Amino acid sequence: MAKVLTSRNENYSQWYQDLVIKADLAENSAVRGCMVIKPYGYAIWEKMQAELDRMFKETGHENGYFPLFIPKSFFSKEAAHVDGFAKECAVVTHYRLKNDEVNGGVMVDPDAKLEEELIVRPTSETIIWSTFKNWIQSYRDLPLLINQWANVVRWEMRTRLFLRTTEFLWQEGHTAHATKAEAIEETEKIINLYADFAENYMAVPVIKGLKTESERFAGALDTYTIEALMQDGKALQSGTSHFLGQNFAKAFDVKFASKEGKDEYVWATSWGVSTRLMGALIMAHSDDNGLVLPPKLAPFQVVIVPIYKNEEQLAAITEKVNEVITKLKAKGISVKYDSSDNRKPGWKFAQYELKGVPVRLAIGPRDLENGTVEVARRDTLTKNVTEIEGVDQYIENLLEEIQTNIFTKAFDFRKENTTKVDTYKEFKTTVKKGGFVLAHWDGTAETEDRIKNDTKATIRCLPLEYEEEEGVCVYSGNPSKRRVLFALSY
Amino acid sequence: MAKVLTSRNENYSQWYQDLVIKADLAENSAVRGCMVIKPYGYAIWEKMQAELDRMFKETGHENGYFPLFIPKSFFSKEAAHVDGFAKECAVVTHYRLKNDEVNGGVMVDPDAKLEEELIVRPTSETIIWSTFKNWIQSYRDLPLLINQWANVVRWEMRTRLFLRTTEFLWQEGHTAHATKAEAIEETEKIINLYADFAENYMAVPVIKGLKTESERFAGALDTYTIEALMQDGKALQSGTSHFLGQNFAKAFDVKFASKEGKDEYVWATSWGVSTRLMGALIMAHSDDNGLVLPPKLAPFQVVIVPIYKNEEQLAAITEKVNEVITKLKAKGISVKYDSSDNRKPGWKFAQYELKGVPVRLAIGPRDLENGTVEVARRDTLTKNVTEIEGVDQYIENLLEEIQTNIFTKAFDFRKENTTKVDTYKEFKTTVKKGGFVLAHWDGTAETEDRIKNDTKATIRCLPLEYEEEEGVCVYSGNPSKRRVLFALSY
Numbered sequence: 001m002a003k004v005l006t007s008r009n010e011n012y013s014q015w016y017q018d019l020v021i022k023a024d025l026a027e028n029s030a031v032r033g034c035m036v037i038k039p040y041g042y043a044i045w046e047k048m049q050a051e052l053d054r055m056f057k058e059t060g061h062e063n064g065y066f067p068l069f070i071p072k073s074f075f076s077k078e079a080a081h082v083d084g085f086a087k088e089c090a091v092v093t094h095y096r097l098k099n100d101e102v103n104g105g106v107m108v109d110p111d112a113k114l115e116e117e118l119i120v121r122p123t124s125e126t127i128i129w130s131t132f133k134n135w136i137q138s139y140r141d142l143p144l145l146i147n148q149w150a151n152v153v154r155w156e157m158r159t160r161l162f163l164r165t166t167e168f169l170w171q172e173g174h175t176a177h178a179t180k181a182e183a184i185e186e187t188e189k190i191i192n193l194y195a196d197f198a199e200n201y202m203a204v205p206v207i208k209g210l211k212t213e214s215e216r217f218a219g220a221l222d223t224y225t226i227e228a229l230m231q232d233g234k235a236l237q238s239g240t241s242h243f244l245g246q247n248f249a250k251a252f253d254v255k256f257a258s259k260e261g262k263d264e265y266v267w268a269t270s271w272g273v274s275t276r277l278m279g280a281l282i283m284a285h286s287d288d289n290g291l292v293l294p295p296k297l298a299p300f301q302v303v304i305v306p307i308y309k310n311e312e313q314l315a316a317i318t319e320k321v322n323e324v325i326t327k328l329k330a331k332g333i334s335v336k337y338d339s340s341d342n343r344k345p346g347w348k349f350a351q352y353e354l355k356g357v358p359v360r361l362a363i364g365p366r367d368l369e370n371g372t373v374e375v376a377r378r379d380t381l382t383k384n385v386t387e388i389e390g391v392d393q394y395i396e397n398l399l400e401e402i403q404t405n406i407f408t409k410a411f412d413f414r415k416e417n418t419t420k421v422d423t424y425k426e427f428k429t430t431v432k433k434g435g436f437v438l439a440h441w442d443g444t445a446e447t448e449d450r451i452k453n454d455t456k457a458t459i460r461c462l463p464l465e466y467e468e469e470e471g472v473c474v475y476s477g478n479p480s481k482r483r484v485l486f487a488l489s490y
Numbered sequence: 491m492a493k494v495l496t497s498r499n500e501n502y503s504q505w506y507q508d509l510v511i512k513a514d515l516a517e518n519s520a521v522r523g524c525m526v527i528k529p530y531g532y533a534i535w536e537k538m539q540a541e542l543d544r545m546f547k548e549t550g551h552e553n554g555y556f557p558l559f560i561p562k563s564f565f566s567k568e569a570a571h572v573d574g575f576a577k578e579c580a581v582v583t584h585y586r587l588k589n590d591e592v593n594g595g596v597m598v599d600p601d602a603k604l605e606e607e608l609i610v611r612p613t614s615e616t617i618i619w620s621t622f623k624n625w626i627q628s629y630r631d632l633p634l635l636i637n638q639w640a641n642v643v644r645w646e647m648r649t650r651l652f653l654r655t656t657e658f659l660w661q662e663g664h665t666a667h668a669t670k671a672e673a674i675e676e677t678e679k680i681i682n683l684y685a686d687f688a689e690n691y692m693a694v695p696v697i698k699g700l701k702t703e704s705e706r707f708a709g710a711l712d713t714y715t716i717e718a719l720m721q722d723g724k725a726l727q728s729g730t731s732h733f734l735g736q737n738f739a740k741a742f743d744v745k746f747a748s749k750e751g752k753d754e755y756v757w758a759t760s761w762g763v764s765t766r767l768m769g770a771l772i773m774a775h776s777d778d779n780g781l782v783l784p785p786k787l788a789p790f791q792v793v794i795v796p797i798y799k800n801e802e803q804l805a806a807i808t809e810k811v812n813e814v815i816t817k818l819k820a821k822g823i824s825v826k827y828d829s830s831d832n833r834k835p836g837w838k839f840a841q842y843e844l845k846g847v848p849v850r851l852a853i854g855p856r857d858l859e860n861g862t863v864e865v866a867r868r869d870t871l872t873k874n875v876t877e878i879e880g881v882d883q884y885i886e887n888l889l890e891e892i893q894t895n896i897f898t899k900a901f902d903f904r905k906e907n908t909t910k911v912d913t914y915k916e917f918k919t920t921v922k923k924g925g926f927v928l929a930h931w932d933g934t935a936e937t938e939d940r941i942k943n944d945t946k947a948t949i950r951c952l953p954l955e956y957e958e959e960e961g962v963c964v965y966s967g968n969p970s971k972r973r974v975l976f977a978l979s980y
Contacts, residue, residue: 031617042555094583104566127519134517
């Protein structure tokens, strides 16, 4: 069979693009920068959504829905936010088309111009805080813990499927609290939730940390992030949680009567993860044969391929397979039986390898005689033959093992590719090779900026877990008490 | 406690508006015509989505996601579609804002004008069929059964929460088939699925039927509809399923190689239900005290209110209540225990009545002594005292009874308000009173139109279930072989 993917070594970026398309995850659409998410890709996203949604609800959050459009003037209300967000946006200026009598087709009706332009939401703080104003009067209305699943639009010049698209899908949490301490606790709770999800479902190890001032969300006092390392040595910011202080409450005049009867501004957080997680999932684990999916997020965890020469053999195999399927389903394991007759087994094997199905079973007439089945693991590409009796239990254990193994592999890769450096020369050569670099930094935006201009590396975060350590900034030589995390990034 | 809702008799339309807002379902937003769906309302929508999504998947459909934006030129490709849809739309003309140096704030950057305007999708046939062109080559690729959950925008001049909003949430199914018969089968399968959902989950009886030519979806050869009757006697179109023939395949040049190796145009369907269903659900069952929810779609099915005078009593009640909650949850019944101390029981009773919680339990010190609990039904507003031992089984049965009762009540209401009429005089007086009117029609658009101008009544559908019957059109006196369904409508 012909190789369907460019190899990672040959061209990592092309490999990613090939993989997303060939594995039927997504494709570019007729609208510049907007993607079509194909059913197989969307099924993975749905699994992500289901787990995250459960985690949000278990921590007391409720879902709601706010308008797609935001009046232009709303963006000017929070000073820092306007600079960060009200720029590369899709702007609705008219509300009607009419028949084009001259050229045929339709044209924008010049008489249907909006008095105030509407912005397609790039993020919803402004429209949500203008709504919260009516929802919050007293401390009894707090905390308010709201999430929304939505599409957002940011006009990107250079787009890549899942990683950076003009329209993308995400969830955005927006919470309101009576005290600063409570809002910070919420911000931290969510970044921990995101890390839990990334590590235990996506099998992607992440570093939790704080963004520097220059990398913060526009309007936030603090931005927490989770940073993952991709196989090409670049970091991928995978989720952020923002402590917004009282900025949005002040911008939209949202006050509450405290227990003591005083009027006070509300404290806010916001946080989100997006279809970008799909990019992280794909790049963290996959290989030159295709996708490698963690069992917990695979649309189906097991595929069964019958090997047969005639209808009689197929019938006998199918009878046995149906028993296995019943047992697997009883254990909550999702399984697909591909007995289609228009493709050869070899083609099917390659296809399911490409699509990252964690476990593949193959069963032929000799297996029926011997009471055996061939089990292939996608993560290690190894095969072995086992007894069909009890294969359901075998597979249940195997799926757990695969989930753990994928995480461990990514964890080890990150460990091997995380380097402490102490000189700028070393910094530059290490950063260029890819991977995480832990180095001392003097804490100034000036140094951060110069390093970025010089090497393209950015401070991914100030990790939450770190050791205090006397040192000097690799760039300026000024004193520093801790190392921060640098990397090239997506 | 003060009455919170306008009564239905007083002003039905105001009653609806009051109810949606006071029961925390939705509210108008800062953006004209766009609503905010509040958490309690969204929780009901999520329950609807979950059931529908399960039903779609069980019938072989897969979810995907297509762009929010559609290039303007796409609308001109299907002749009938352009007239129906490319009119009252939100049009994106620019992709950047910039600081307004003169007036402050931000302004649209005139240099960032799009070459071709983008339309915010009012429905996605055009963008999806332009995509399907690449997905379909051979009969092996068919049928293609795709659904998407999405937001859409239709610029409405007069809006009402849930019933007609500029932005709304919906699902839109788009399927492609090798034969006409298969596509028609799909169209019918879905209208049956919608009717099943409306009747068995929403407890709203519906009439399935075909739309007349003038009421068809723009681009469809046939539109199937489910029509529900609201308490004010108006019909609400609650879901539609369209047989699109080969119109979109021809417009976007989507052909497939048949088994016989011939190139043929693909046959299409599309179908959708939206947050409008929320309006149907609210209006079909609710009363002057508030919402009445069918147990299968209630965010929580049971609320428990403790009646106590001191902390000691509350502790004893809570201990007993926790036992009950455990047993209810084991039966898959969702329950909320409201032991908050800042509101009196009477206030809570009214609040949960307003919110339509199907069953309310109240338990006080005397109940503890007697081993009893007070059970109140929202649908009948009746109360009785029962033994707390076995109350979980009692409630499980009661929830089923309530689900059935709500449906029966709505069914009887419809029966009482469905009238056969044979003269135009009778037609006019009956239509004016509200309800469904079954009358003979001569089958011409001209008559349909004149009746509409005369009485505001429209042909809701040609019911799928009907008896052949010789008669004459109520308006023209021309011969007719069947009655059709007329009503005033939303």
